[in-house]
Amino acid sequence: MSRHARADTLDDAVRQLMQEAWDLSGEDARTAAELDHLYGRLQEPVRLAVVGPARSGKSTVVNGLVGEQVAPLPLGDGHDVVTWYADGPSPRVTAWTADGAAQELATTRSVHGLRLDPRPTRRSGITDLRVAWPARSLRHLTLVDTPGHDSTADGHRAAGEPAVAEADAVLYVTPEIRGADLQILQTAQDGPVAAAAPVNTVIVLTRADEVGGGRIDALLTARQRARRQQRDPAVAAMCTGVVAYGGLVALAGRTLSDADFTAVAAIAGEPRDTQDVCLLSADRFAGDDSPLPVDADLRRRLLHRLGIHGVRLATTLARTGCATRAELAAELVRRSGLAELREVVNGCFIERRTVLKARTALAGLDRLARRLPGQDGVHLRARVEQLLATAHDFRELRLLAAMRAGQVAFTGEAGTEAHRLLGGHGTDAAVRLGADHELSGGELWDLTADAMHRWQQHAEDPRLGLHQRRAAAAVVRSCEGMLVALGS
Known part of the structure; x- marks a missing residue:
């Protein structure tokens, strides 16, 4: 691809930027290997890291999303490692050590779930387990189950940090949201790419069935609590949603x-x-x-x-x-709450897989640019910043984050419609429009044109503040993108 080729989509633009990075890197083998890795990531399913304090219920989240009891998989010495769950033709578990050596492990299935033969894993130096599992839910998603941390920011950085850094999105699992949890999520948002393309995290409140001592209405009460916490500006600034989940x-x-x-x-x-x-x-x-x-x-x-x-x-x-x-x-x-959890994962992560993987690639390119000498590094960093600033997919993410945090607000139904049209509930055209999926393309086109006209009026309304008018213009741009897609 020519470095001056026209980029029609975000995916095209990221690939073009990678080509520029290859041209700038010359014969450097380390840089070429990193670029090959980043390019390969664009072809893979979304990597979703499951993160949280020890004994918070991460395994119940993994099991619920996979649909079978496959987690946890402790080693023979009793400790947990990073465990990857990906789609595969048949169940298979492979252990990886720090030096890159791989070994297939014997497994058994019982009423208690998937289990490892503990004997080969004692004192083995295993750092990762890769589980291939035939599941429809894993066709567009790779789950990364990380060791539990100790509810402090330092503990978080020590537990599965490379896997989390490599993830496209995060499910943060905790029985209750505490200040330490928000501090951890704030730390994860550090860096220029995270600031320009914010919040790729959903918080899952586990142990929902234990609320009030396990009363019959425990799950309903937990769901109401999740909705209240999602309206808290401090929480909303750190995540795209809060879901209550009874894993058992x-x-x-x-x-x-x-x-x-x-x-x-x-x-x-x-x-x-x-x-x-x-x-x-x-x-x-x-x-x-x-x-x-x-x-x-x-x-x-x-x-x-x-x-x-x-x-x-x-x-x-x-x-x-x-x-x-x-x-x-x-x-x-x-x-x-499993259906709601699946809907959130689908709407926030799987449907936005292109932008999430682009976000990961740009973070990698930004790190690489900081190592390139002289003007080459300056040029590549500037190109990364330019793409982050101008791509509408990232504008949507920034605006959704600002609306959740209360920095931009519309009154009444306008706020609800703006959130939906920007893809806050999913990026499918019918979902953005709040319409029936059975509508024809022509009917969806008409609804989109009506919505665009309404938001053009908002964008030109002198009674609204500057931030509101700019947000309305972004909603108009989202409608324009839908019209192009529906007309193609």
Whole structure:
């Protein structure tokens, strides 16, 4: 590609900039290897790092997104390493050491999930595990499960830092948002590329089913709390969204067996007084002297898989209308928050994979430019800054971040529409327009033209402030891009 070739899309522009970097690097082997790596990343699925404090529930997030119990995978010496989950034709686990050596590991699958043979991994110097797993959810996504940190910024930098730095986006997993968590996320936003293309993070509030001691309305309460925290300007400035997630309930719904359903239905058939007494606590439910018509081993298995809240919820659902295993499984998944988590991952990350991978590539080019001598480095850094400043995809990200942080605001329905048209809920044209996916291309075109006309009026409205008019002009540009795409 000529260095002066016309770049029609952000992806084209990044590739063109890489070609310029290759031309500037001359015969430097290290720089050429880095550019080859960055170019290869553009072809790969989005890398999504799952990050959070130790014992925060990261594995339940991974399991929910994959759809099976594949995490965690501790080594034979008991410690965790960075674990990569990618799509593959058959299950396969490969261990990598710091010197680049690879070894395929023996694995087993059971009711408790995927497990490693611990013997070959003791004192082995393994730094990464690569798991190939056949899953539709991994076709456009590589999950990177990182070791838990100690809830401090220093701990975060020590735990899986290279994997996080290489990630295109982050799921930050925590039972509750604390000041230390926001400090960690702030640290991750350091650097010129992160400032120009902000916030590639979603916060997942795990242990949602433990709110209020696992009450029957725990998941609903956790979802309401997530919405309140998302409106907090300090939180909104650090992430694109906050999602409440009950991992045990989600995984139980995805893997509910006929035996599990039969046991739940038997408990639900008992008198309410008996159920209420036995479900007061985990100890009463699992005790050998329980009057429930399910043996103790099976009750303990249910408790392990669903938690006390999940058992209460499943029993209530079975008693009030979920008459089959499929109905109960679907309702558990729906209430767990898994569907919302998947929607957020799809809308914020998978649909924006081009801009997220471009962001990663530009961060790499910026680091490379700082090593190039003299005017070559100055030129490449200037070109990176120019692309970050002018590409509309990055303008959308900056404006969405400013709106979430309250720096730019529109009143009433205008604010909701602006957020949607800028791709805050997803980049598909129907989603941006808040329209039915069944509409024809011509109908979507008409809706887009109407929206563009409204926002052109906002952009020229003298009653609005300068920041609002500039934001309105950016919304107009998003509508123009949709019209071009719908007309092609």
